[in-house]
Amino acid sequence: MNNYQQPNWQEEMRIRVDINNMMEEFIGPEEGFSRRQIASLDSQIRLAHHNMREKRKKGGMDWRELPFNQDDLIEAINKTAEDIRGRYEAFVVLGIGGSALGPLAVQTALNHLHYNELQAEKRVGPRFYVVDNVDPERMQALFDIIDLQKTVFNVISKSGSTSETMSQFMIVSKMLKEKLGSDYAKNIIATTDQAKGNLIRLAKEEGYTTFIIPEGVGGRFSELSPVGLLPAAVCGIDIKELLAGAAFMDKICDQEEVFQNPAYILAVLQYLAMKNGKNISVMMPYADSLKFFADWYAQLWAESLGKRMDLSNNEVYTGQTPVKALGTTDQHSQVQLYTEGPFDKVVTFLGVGKYRISMEIPKIFLDIPAVAFLGGHTMEELITAEQLATEYALMKAQRLNCTITLPEVNAFTIGQLIQLLEIKTAFAGELLNINAFDQPGVEEGKNATYALLGRPGYEDKKEELDSRPAKRKEYIL
Numbered sequence: 001m002n003n004y005q006q007p008n009w010q011e012e013m014r015i016r017v018d019i020n021n022m023m024e025e026f027i028g029p030e031e032g033f034s035r036r037q038i039a040s041l042d043s044q045i046r047l048a049h050h051n052m053r054e055k056r057k058k059g060g061m062d063w064r065e066l067p068f069n070q071d072d073l074i075e076a077i078n079k080t081a082e083d084i085r086g087r088y089e090a091f092v093v094l095g096i097g098g099s100a101l102g103p104l105a106v107q108t109a110l111n112h113l114h115y116n117e118l119q120a121e122k123r124v125g126p127r128f129y130v131v132d133n134v135d136p137e138r139m140q141a142l143f144d145i146i147d148l149q150k151t152v153f154n155v156i157s158k159s160g161s162t163s164e165t166m167s168q169f170m171i172v173s174k175m176l177k178e179k180l181g182s183d184y185a186k187n188i189i190a191t192t193d194q195a196k197g198n199l200i201r202l203a204k205e206e207g208y209t210t211f212i213i214p215e216g217v218g219g220r221f222s223e224l225s226p227v228g229l230l231p232a233a234v235c236g237i238d239i240k241e242l243l244a245g246a247a248f249m250d251k252i253c254d255q256e257e258v259f260q261n262p263a264y265i266l267a268v269l270q271y272l273a274m275k276n277g278k279n280i281s282v283m284m285p286y287a288d289s290l291k292f293f294a295d296w297y298a299q300l301w302a303e304s305l306g307k308r309m310d311l312s313n314n315e316v317y318t319g320q321t322p323v324k325a326l327g328t329t330d331q332h333s334q335v336q337l338y339t340e341g342p343f344d345k346v347v348t349f350l351g352v353g354k355y356r357i358s359m360e361i362p363k364i365f366l367d368i369p370a371v372a373f374l375g376g377h378t379m380e381e382l383i384t385a386e387q388l389a390t391e392y393a394l395m396k397a398q399r400l401n402c403t404i405t406l407p408e409v410n411a412f413t414i415g416q417l418i419q420l421l422e423i424k425t426a427f428a429g430e431l432l433n434i435n436a437f438d439q440p441g442v443e444e445g446k447n448a449t450y451a452l453l454g455r456p457g458y459e460d461k462k463e464e465l466d467s468r469p470a471k472r473k474e475y476i477l
């Protein structure tokens, strides 16, 4: 039996959510919330819970089932991953948004922080790259350091039509064809919807190995589908443990009682904060391994909750602007603003109980007491102390903050974190009475890009763009 299958170990590895510094007892009645305020939302909370259950039953939240319904797929993914590990030197994700941020966050959390620079024999898998932009300099920089023949490209797109991903893919497939001829398809793996978009069509025509993103799983909720599982497995991450962690957290977050349900209580408190004008949501991990979780979460929170209309067709303009910070680094850049700037933020710390490495600070410079006191402590003691100190400073300044602690960073706790934050986001969407699963606001920019580059069918949009007010010279300095 693996560790993660043992109930005691699971309980030991349970992520904890600490909301003390969101409450009036700690940051005062003006900024903090009371149990009475939370209780006053009781009927709204019950309705939101009911809606979550109903949506789940009707397949409207299929991402929640990913920890439970992918047994056969796990075998196929692990088999493909093993094959890739044996034959290739580099694995490149071509994708953007939800098709890139999760793989990057999980890889950074669970593998060596300089994974690509490790010697091949110290790495479980090939070097790993995520190319989530269409900057030509970045693309060329990648080509400068990989051997095309020994590289697998995992093109990931739920819609199968995102311009950035498709253009990257067009460049790569032409280069591969020129280099490898008809064998080129072996170096491409497509991860996409089973019917929608052009990627699935191309995958079938060209014979790429293909993994399907289930119908009801949108991009930013897709990390636990093949979108994230294949890249993770290729780099030696135990995807069964990842899913076991998510399943464990899912059960905890299925309870109606908010004080038993960490996802719900976090969502409820953020909801109250939004109603109080807290328009900014900071995520601040105190671990470099979790740095990219703040990026992944930024998309999840921003695209899900940033909505003009609610479900009753009222203009509501909801959402919070996500901000990414890193402890301790950003203590020396942003925390001044968090403690003394406008009262417009909620800070969520991500902490770690036990770091995977212990590093002692030597007892030297004994004649300089202001430095010598550090000697004999460990770096992990220092980073933890700094996290507690920042929480304290924010509390003292009456600033809303809460902490999510991972007992350790491992596949089981990372799976929990993903499921926790996804359920929190969906529940916040229910409380706000909005559709947390669409992104209509992104369409205008996408359509304008299509029109500018001459996509057939976008002629009217091009005309509309061409008739926009001409820019004034005096405003360009």
Ligand SMILES: O=P(O)(O)OC[C@H]1O[C@](O)(CO)[C@@H](O)[C@@H]1O
Pocket (backbone or CB within 6 Å): 096, 097, 098, 099, 156, 157, 158, 159, 160, 161, 162, 165, 219, 220, 303, 439, 442
């Ligand atoms: O996986 P796709 O369909 O290429 O989409 C990439 C990203 O683009 C968006 O549709 C819009 O930003 C995101 O929701 C999504 O994660």
